[in-house]
Amino acid sequence: MRGLILFAHGARAPGWAGPLHETVERVRAAQPGLPVRLAFLEFLTPTLEEAGDALVSQGCTLVEIVPLFLGAGGHVRKDLPARTAALQQRHPGVTWQLRPAVGESPRVIEAMALAALDPPPLLP
Amino acid sequence: MRGLILFAHGARAPGWAGPLHETVERVRAAQPGLPVRLAFLEFLTPTLEEAGDALVSQGCTLVEIVPLFLGAGGHVRKDLPARTAALQQRHPGVTWQLRPAVGESPRVIEAMALAALDPPPLLP
Numbered sequence: 001m002r003g004l005i006l007f008a009h010g011a012r013a014p015g016w017a018g019p020l021h022e023t024v025e026r027v028r029a030a031q032p033g034l035p036v037r038l039a040f041l042e043f044l045t046p047t048l049e050e051a052g053d054a055l056v057s058q059g060c061t062l063v064e065i066v067p068l069f070l071g072a073g074g075h076v077r078k079d080l081p082a083r084t085a086a087l088q089q090r091h092p093g094v095t096w097q098l099r100p101a102v103g104e105s106p107r108v109i110e111a112m113a114l115a116a117l118d119p120p121p122l123l124p
Numbered sequence: 125m126r127g128l129i130l131f132a133h134g135a136r137a138p139g140w141a142g143p144l145h146e147t148v149e150r151v152r153a154a155q156p157g158l159p160v161r162l163a164f165l166e167f168l169t170p171t172l173e174e175a176g177d178a179l180v181s182q183g184c185t186l187v188e189i190v191p192l193f194l195g196a197g198g199h200v201r202k203d204l205p206a207r208t209a210a211l212q213q214r215h216p217g218v219t220w221q222l223r224p225a226v227g228e229s230p231r232v233i234e235a236m237a238l239a240a241l242d243p244p245p246l247l248p
Binding site (some may be wrong): 004006008009011012015016017018019020022023024026027030031034036056066068069070071073074078082099100102103104105106107108109110111112114115116117118 | 128130135137140146148150151155159183190192193194195197198201203223225226227228229231232234235236237238239241242
């Protein structure tokens, strides 16, 4: 069974993760049977490893890690490959696959451009 | 004349800003006459103030600052309002408007969910 971890940076500000939780809800709405977890690098929980263990406990044999980052910086290029390899060693019977940062998706780039062109709403 | 600043965090990794430059190109393709600049908080240039001065020199009288951030953390909630107010004082004849983070746009949330659901490409 395939599972997804949406991995985000995390922040102290309350509400920062709101759009990321909404992203998970959209994924669940699109594929109700697909196990999907949100995980964070810092400030918020669960960690990548906690989310990974949870998906394995759910019976996932393929876990794709999707970085919710706008670009491929050090976290995506260095930390995530190392932590993905560590998960592979920890759960050798499960295939762990690191995906590109969502910000590199043409879909997301197009959506950011359209959002930037929107008529200007004022911040609350 | 309206102008846009797409303001991103910045990172050391080469290529990190590629998707953000592509976002600016999509905006330019959609509205060729609209002055738009990319600016960064750290590691990359120009700064917000340099981009703002450049748009004023181009004749912009309304500058919208669009945070290319996934959520509203400290940079978007605290730093950007203060720096937007400083730009307003520095260029009182220009209207400076801070927009919500693009990550809060339903369009971007939907695009991130679809990108997460894509069949898994391997990282290069």
